[in-house]
Amino acid sequence: MIRWLIVTLSLSLALAALLVMFTPFLRDFSSFHIGIEGLALGAFICGALCFIGITPTRRALIALAFAAAISSLIEWLVIALPALANLVPNPVSYINLAEQQVLLGCIGAGPFVLAGGVVGGIIRARMHRKT
Amino acid sequence: MTRLIFNLGFALIGLLSLFALVRVSSDYLSTINSIQNFRWRVAAFEPPTADSTESRLTLEVQNRSNIDLDFKDLEVYLWLNDKTVGKTYGRFEARTIAAHANSHIPLTIQIDTNELRDTLAKNSGSTAWSLTGSYKVGAPFAASDFLYRLRLDIAP
Numbered sequence: 244m245i246r247w248l249i250v251t252l253s254l255s256l257a258l259a260a261l262l263v264m265f266t267p268f269l270r271d272f273s274s275f276h277i278g279i280e281g282l283a284l285g286a287f288i289c290g291a292l293c294f295i296g297i298t299p300t301r302r303a304l305i306a307l308a309f310a311a312a313i314s315s316l317i318e319w320l321v322i323a324l325p326a327l328a329n330l331v332p333n334p335v336s337y338i339n340l341a342e343q344q345v346l347l348g349c350i351g352a353g354p355f356v357l358a359g360g361v362v363g364g365i366i367r368a369r370m371h372r373k374t
Numbered sequence: 375m376t377r378l379i380f381n382l383g384f385a386l387i388g389l390l391s392l393f394a395l396v397r398v399s400s401d402y403l404s405t406i407n408s409i410q411n412f413r414w415r416v417a418a419f420e421p422p423t424a425d426s427t428e429s430r431l432t433l434e435v436q437n438r439s440n441i442d443l444d445f446k447d448l449e450v451y452l453w454l455n456d457k458t459v460g461k462t463y464g465r466f467e468a469r470t471i472a473a474h475a476n477s478h479i480p481l482t483i484q485i486d487t488n489e490l491r492d493t494l495a496k497n498s499g500s501t502a503w504s505l506t507g508s509y510k511v512g513a514p515f516a517a518s519d520f521l522y523r524l525r526l527d528i529a530p
Contacts, residue, residue: 245381246377246380246381249381249384249385249388250384252388253384253385253387253388253391254384254387256387256388256391256392256395257387257388257390257391259391259395260390260391260392260394260395260398263394263395263398263399264394264398268515269398269402270515271441271513271514271515272398272401272402272405272406272440272441272515273397273398273401273402273440274401275394275397275398275401292384292387296380296384317395321395321398321399321402324399324402324403325402325403325406325407328403330403330406330407330410331406331410
């Protein structure tokens with residue numbers, strides 16, 4: 244259970260960091276940004292690590308679903324921060340923008356996370372067969 | 375031992391990701407916060423006399439954000455007590471102010487001589503000069519410009 248928690252939390256943060264650094268709207272604000280290729284590679288590795296790190300497959304799938312949900316929530320929170328902190332006179336537009344960018348991130352990263360999960364599952368099965 | 379290394383590896387991934395998240399959030403919030411107030415200041419001002427047709431004014435503006443910003447459509451009104459006695463008539467040329475830079479903006483205000491003369495005559499002795507106005511700021515992350523109001527008192 245502890246391992247499940249560590250893996251899920253770490254991958255949630257990793258996916259959130261990837262999504263935030265990829266978000267086109269945030270690109271002008273910070274030097275920490277990546278392109279779609281960085282997001283694809285990072286998401287693929289996250290998916291693979293999840294299935295390599297957690298057994299059985301059912302628990303790994305639940306962990307991946309949690310990681311995806313938590314990372315999307317973190318991305319939403321980061322983009323909506325100026326609205327939540329009452330820094331801007333137009334908070335609704337930041338909330339709307341956050342929703343749009345999260346959708347974009349999910350579409351961009353989702354397939355690669357799943358592909359990584361499949362590859363990770365195969366690697367895990369082979370490792371398991373050898374032992 | 376393998377389990378410990380494995381867990382430490384994941385914890386390290388989490389910590390590095392947390393660092394990246396905090397850094398991006400901090401940069402983002404500080405920039406958004408800094409563009410809410412540009413800290414305008416009157417750097418120089420020549421008060422017009424009763425027969426002046428123009429008055430020279432230099433404003434200083436700070437761009438405390440991490441990004442270069444375009445300042446446009448600055449229109450400034452000169453007030454004497456509660457009367458408008460002049461304005462810039464849209465002669466401001468758009469300019470880019472670099473991140474973390476200050477810029478001095480020299481302006482020429484066209485004086486409404488009759489209004490100025492009347493106001494000076496009515497308020498002999500008490501001259502409280504002030505400025506109002508508006509300007510737009512273009513930022514690379516926003517499709518449309520932000521509109522701001524300007525209000526400054528000029529110290530005697």
